[in-house]
Amino acid sequence: MTHVDLPVRALAAEILLAVENGQSLSQCLPPRLAGVAPSERPELQALCYGTCRWFHRLDAELQQRMKKPLRKPDRVVHHLMLVALFQLRHSQHAHYAILNETVEACRALDKPHLTGLVNGVLRAAEREGEPAVSGPAAQYSHPDWMVEKLRHNWPDTWQQILTANNAQAPMTLRVNASQISRDDYLQWLQDAGLEATPTRYAPYGIQLTKPCGVDRLPGFADGAVSVQDEAAQLCTTLLDLAPGQHVLDACAAPGGKTCAILEQCPDLAAVTAIDQSADRLPRVQENLDRLGLYATLKEADAADTSQWWDRTPFDRILADVPCSASGVIRRHPDIKLLRREADITPLAGLQLSILSALWQTLKPGGRLVYATCSVFPQENHRIIQRFLKQQADARLLEPVLSWGIDTGFGRQLLPDAESHDGFFYACLERVDE
Numbered sequence: 320m321t322h323v324d325l326p327v328r329a330l331a332a333e334i335l336l337a338v339e340n341g342q343s344l345s346q347c348l349p350p351r352l353a354g355v356a357p358s359e360r361p362e363l364q365a366l367c368y369g370t371c372r373w374f375h376r377l378d379a380e381l382q383q384r385m386k387k388p389l390r391k392p393d394r395v396v397h398h399l400m401l402v403a404l405f406q407l408r409h410s411q412h413a414h415y416a417i418l419n420e421t422v423e424a425c426r427a428l429d430k431p432h433l434t435g436l437v438n439g440v441l442r443a444a445e446r447e448g449e450p451a452v453s454g455p456a457a458q459y460s461h462p463d464w465m466v467e468k469l470r471h472n473w474p475d476t477w478q479q480i481l482t483a484n485n486a487q488a489p490m491t492l493r494v495n496a497s498q499i500s501r502d503d504y505l506q507w508l509q510d511a512g513l514e515a516t517p518t519r520y521a522p523y524g525i526q527l528t529k530p531c532g533v534d535r536l537p538g539f540a541d542g543a544v545s546v547q548d549e550a551a552q553l554c555t556t557l558l559d560l561a562p563g564q565h566v567l568d569a570c571a572a573p574g575g576k577t578c579a580i581l582e583q584c585p586d587l588a589a590v591t592a593i594d595q596s597a598d599r600l601p602r603v604q605e606n607l608d609r610l611g612l613y614a615t616l617k618e619a620d621a622a623d624t625s626q627w628w629d630r631t632p633f634d635r636i637l638a639d640v641p642c643s644a645s646g647v648i649r650r651h652p653d654i655k656l657l658r659r660e661a662d663i664t665p666l667a668g669l670q671l672s673i674l675s676a677l678w679q680t681l682k683p684g685g686r687l688v689y690a691t692c693s694v695f696p697q698e699n700h701r702i703i704q705r706f707l708k709q710q711a712d713a714r715l716l717e718p719v720l721s722w723g724i725d726t727g728f729g730r731q732l733l734p735d736a737e738s739h740d741g742f743f744y745a746c747l748e749r750v751d752e
């Protein structure tokens with residue numbers, strides 16, 4: 320049976336199984352979406368994202384309801400029941416339809432021997448309602464290690480972080496400052512019947528009251544706006560860009576910040592954008608093309624300057640390094656399933672090595688902004704602390720900011736359920752000796 324024949328909930332179960340086996344939703348969902356009717360795509364997407372978001376809580380409930388786990392070859396049926404539990408607990412879908420469709424999907428997945436079990440478990444779940452689950456990991460629907468790490472790192476705010484991670488993220492836009500002012504674009508939105516407010520901290524940001532397709536955004540195809548979270552927008556505002564500068568965006572794909580740099584200061588001497596991923600780099604070009612912008616793109620390892628640096632020093636460098644993405648879980652709930660505690664130390668090693676290599680390409684007197692979408696200090700202020708110890712010509716700049724937590728070695732924004740993602744930023748200057 321090809322996946323095209325499967326009901327949407329069965330497809331969702333297969334996708335969740337792939338996520339459990341290490342694939343991200345952004346890898347495995349698009350090809351599946353392309354294979355279903357356009358009218359079914361929003362439902363497939365909502366089932367995958369919603370079930371990932373509540374996975375740990377739903378899984379705790381399902382484990383309570385099952386006498387023993389399913390055999391490995393039947394694991395997809397476990398995910399099928401999680402999808403049904405997600406709908407029972409978090410959707411308006413009629414309960415009888417959820418039960419009937421799930422039993423049908425179990426058959427479609429070629430598991431007719433499990434229809435009785437599925438029916439029994441879901442009937443009990445419907446009749447008895449959501450049970451009490453024990454422990455913060457199930458309660459806040461996060462893996463144990465993440466709860467423990469957050470509790471340890473943020474003893475006063477860990478519950479707020481976990482709650483924000485489960486919220487639906489707003490849709491935020493960055494107005495193209497070289498085309499239109501934020502006030503004028505707010506007026507365009509109002510004329511188009513779209514309610515929106517300016518972001519609190521990012522000067523070109525607009526938050527929509529309700530998300531919508533980009534085709535409904537006035538001037539989107541002509542580059543008047545881009546979709547970008549407020550916290551991501553703040554990275555480029557810290558660069559202190561000025562005409563004539565040579566700028567490097569070191570981990571650039573898909574290019575949101577490369578484009579923001581060029582929009583904010585159209586008279587830069589040159590912008591170079593590098594990324595190690597051959598798959599992701601073309602996205603930078605697509606974004607530049609839509610906005611009518613130009614940058615030199617290179618597929619390279621930022622940590623190995625011999626691959627890409629022509630020895631012209633940069634005035635400004637943005638190092639938006641690879642990280643755990645623990646600050647953007649509400650936009651990528653699959654991170655809860657994909658990330659392991661053991662990933663963090665190697666990531667910190669990679670971050671420090673990228674930062675150290677980039678430093679050699681920075682002009683004396685130049686500025687480097689180190690950023691991550693992580694909330695773990697190990698990837699954030701501790702990297703800066705370690706770097707400053709080893710790099711005598713590096714100085715931490717402390718711009719006066721109305722936002723974030725001053726860690727002593729950079730600023731931390733924690734995710735806010737109502738507005739921005741979680742991000743970390745440090746501004747470093749290369750002292751001219």
Ligand SMILES: C[S@@+](CC[C@H](N)C(=O)[O-])C[C@H]1O[C@@H](n2cnc3c(N)ncnc32)[C@H](O)[C@@H]1O
Nearest residue numbers: 570571572573574575576594595596620621639
């Ligand atoms: C946080 S994302 C960058 C997001 C991007 N700055 C934006 O705003 O659209 C990190 C990027 O680093 C890239 N990357 C990972 N390791 C790298 C390396 N050693 N050198 C260059 N890029 C790397 C990844 O492919 C990924 O695209």
